Structures are given as C-alpha cells and as structure tokens.
Amino acid sequence: MSATAEIRVVHDRQELAEEAAELFAWLGSQAIGAGGPFRVALAGGSTPKGLYTALTEPRFSKELSWSNVEFYFGDERCVPPDHPESNFGMANTTLFRPLGIDPARIVRMEGEDPDAERAAQRYDASIRKRCSVQPPAWPRFDLVLLGLGEDGHTASLFPGSPALDEQACVAVASEAPRGVTRRLTLTAAAINQGRTVIFLVSGAEKAGAVRAVLEHPAPSAQTDKKFPARLIRPVDGRLIWFLDRAAARELPLARQGINSHEE
Numbered sequence: 530m531s532a533t534a535e536i537r538v539v540h541d542r543q544e545l546a547e548e549a550a551e552l553f554a555w556l557g558s559q560a561i562g563a564g565g566p567f568r569v570a571l572a573g574g575s576t577p578k579g580l581y582t583a584l585t586e587p588r589f590s591k592e593l594s595w596s597n598v599e600f601y602f603g604d605e606r607c608v609p610p611d612h613p614e615s616n617f618g619m620a621n622t623t624l625f626r627p628l629g630i631d632p633a634r635i636v637r638m639e640g641e642d643p644d645a646e647r648a649a650q651r652y653d654a655s656i657r658k659r660c661s662v663q664p665p666a667w668p669r670f671d672l673v674l675l676g677l678g679e680d681g682h683t684a685s686l687f688p689g690s691p692a693l694d695e696q697a698c699v700a701v702a703s704e705a706p707r708g709v710t711r712r713l714t715l716t717a718a719a720i721n722q723g724r725t726v727i728f729l730v731s732g733a734e735k736a737g738a739v740r741a742v743l744e745h746p747a748p749s750a751q752t753d754k755k756f757p758a759r760l761i762r763p764v765d766g767r768l769i770w771f772l773d774r775a776a777a778r779e780l781p782l783a784r785q786g787i788n789s790h791e792e
Contacts, residue, residue, distance in 0.1 A: 534743065535769045538777045542731040545771050546579035549729055552769070553584060553672065554592040556725055560671045561597045567671050568660070570601045570715060571624075572684070573616030574676040576729045581624035595628055601656065603675060603720070604685035604703075605638035607645050607711035614709055615640060638700070638713045645702035649713050653699040668699060673715075673723040677730045680706075681738045681756030685714035688755050693717065717760040724766045728758070733775040740779040743770065 539545050553569075560567040571577065583589060602616055610617045617637045625635060636655055642648035660668035675683045685703045686692055692703040692714060699719040703712045720726060730739060742758045753759045761768065772780075 533768070534746065535767065536743070536772065536777075536780075537769065538772050538774060541773050541775075542576065542579055545576065545729065545731055545773050546583040549580045549727065549771050550583035550586075550589045552727070553580065554589050556672055557593045557598060561594055565671075567593070567598045568601065568669075569598060570603045570670045570673045570720075570723070571616070571620050572603050572674040572676045572729065573605075573619060574729075576676055576731045577674055578619060578623055579731075580674070580729060581620060584624060585627040590628060595630060596634070598630075598634060599659065600625070600630065600635045601670065602636075602638050602715075603673060604712055604714040605640045606685075606705075606709040607640045607642075607648075607713065608709055609641040610637065612640075640713060645711050645713060649698070649700045649702045652713065656699050664697065667719065667722040670723045671725065673720050673726045675720070675726065675728045675758070675761065677728055677735055677738055677742070677758055679734055679738055681741055681758050683728070683758040683761060684720065685712035686717060686757040686760070688757060690757070693754055693757055693760060717757070720761055721763050722766075723763055726761060726763050726766060726768050728761075728768075728770045728772075730770065730776045731773040733778060735776045736779040739770075739772060739776050743780065 539548055557567040605616050606614050608615050612618060638652050639648045656668050657663060662668045677683055680688055687705055690703055692701050695701050695716045696718050698716055700713060700715055703714045704710050705712050741756045
C-alpha cells in the first residue's frame with residue numbers, strides 16, 4: 530500500500546535545511562544501529578544544497594558514523610564531474626570534501642560518458658551489485674532525497690517522458706526540456722522502493738507545482754504524467770514533504786500551519 534504524505538511546513542529555507550538535517554541524522558543512526566550501511570540517494574539543486582551544508586555543521590556531523598554511509602544519486606546531468614552543473618560536483622564541494630567522505634562510499638552516475646544509455650545501465654548494475662540484489666527484486670535506499678521543478682518534475686523525470694513508464698530498470702537515460710538536456714535518472718519505480726523519501730521544496734515559484742502534486746493525490750494516469758512528482762508513492766516506506774511557507778502558499782490553509790502533518 531502506498532504511503533500517505535507527511536507534510537512539514539517551516540518558516541524559511543534555513544529552517545527547512547536544519548529540520549531535514551535533523552531527520553537525516555536520525556534516520557542514519559537508526560539504519561547504522563540496525564547493523565547495515567545507511568544508503569542515501571542525493572538530489573541536486575539549491576534547496577538540497579542547504580541541507581548538505583547543514584550536515585557539515587558540528588551539531589549534525591558528529592551524530593553519524595560517516596564511514597557507514599553510502600552515497601548514491603537520484604539523477605545527474607550528462608557532464609563531467611567537475612562541471613559547474615554536475616550534481617556530483619555540488620555534493621562533492623558542499624558535503625563529501627568537508628566531511629572527508631571516503632570516495633569508496635560514493636557511487637556516482639558517470640555523466641561524462643557520451644553514451645547515456647550505457648551509463649544508465651552501468652549505474653543500474655552498480656547499485657544492484659552494492660545492494661546484492663538481482664532482477665526482478667529491487668534494491669532499497671534507506672533515504673531518497675528529491676527536489677521539485679516548477680513544471681512538477683522530480684529527479685530527471687520530466688512531464689511526458691518515456692522514462693515515466695519504466696517499471697524494470699533502476700536507472701535510465703532521460704531528456705530535459707532545457708539546460709543540459711541529456712540526463713541520467715533513477716526511475717519512479719526504483720525511488721518508490723525507498724524506506725524514506727523526502728521532498729525538499731522552497732520558494733514561491735514552486736507553489737503551483739506543490740499544489741498540483743499534493744492537493745489531489747489520488748493516482749491519475751494523465752495528471753501523473755503531467756506532474757511526474759505525483760508518481761512518487763513509496764510502496765512500503767514514508768513519504769515526507771519539507772516545504773517552506775512560500776512553497777506551501779497555494780495549499781489549503783489547513784496544510785499551511787507551521788510543522789503541520791498529514792498522517
């Protein structure tokens with residue numbers, strides 16, 4: 530049965546980063562305490578960047594055994610890892626280097642490969658090998674971090690994309706409508722295996738997309754393809770939306786209260 534969204538509305542982007550960092554550290558401690566690595570799929574974008582910066586602060590960085598955290602990526606632009614638009618590059622600068630993360634704990638998407646389909650297949654195989662899972666079984670991330678585009682996309686799952694229909698692969702190549710168009714992305718089916726999936730959304734420009742995704746959550750094939758973030762419905766895990774007040778402004782008033790929840 531798919532998860533019901535928990536909606537957490539905070540004042541601003543800074544509070545969002547701090548609340549998300551606290552939850553990140555708690556989830557990591559739980560996973561590591563249970564005897565396994567804490568497997569996290571990271572997101573790109575300015576709002577997740579705030580979270581990564583917060584995680585390097587002493588009050589959060591000292592709460593986790595970082596040698597037991599494995600880092601993956603939800604999507605990547607097809608650019609070299611040192612390119613200004615590389616999601617890996619951003620995470621490397623803001624999170625990995627400040628925390629001294631062992632490169633062996635980082636499984637990045639090889640965006641520099643000129644053959645995106647090959648890169649996606651290789652990433653699919655890498656994840657399955659690290660998680661010791663073969664098809665038709667699915668690997669499970671302990672935490673998947675996601676952002677939200679103004680058009681309702683998440684990861685690199687864009688409106689109307691053939692990637693939205695993929696039900697067997699963990700990762701595929703995809704196309705963005707603008708910017709660096711060639712992308713690599715986890716599929717919605719893979720994301721939905723996550724034990725906890727968190728959307729991090731800030732800014733008034735995202736308010737319309739937030740409303741489109743959350744106000745009428747019942748599945749609808751036509752609407753889900755128009756706003757791909759609606760496809761994210763974990764099959765056996767938690768779905769949490771962290772919103773600042775600006776991003777939540779078009780939701781019904783009952784959902785705009787600070788630290789409100791839908792259980």
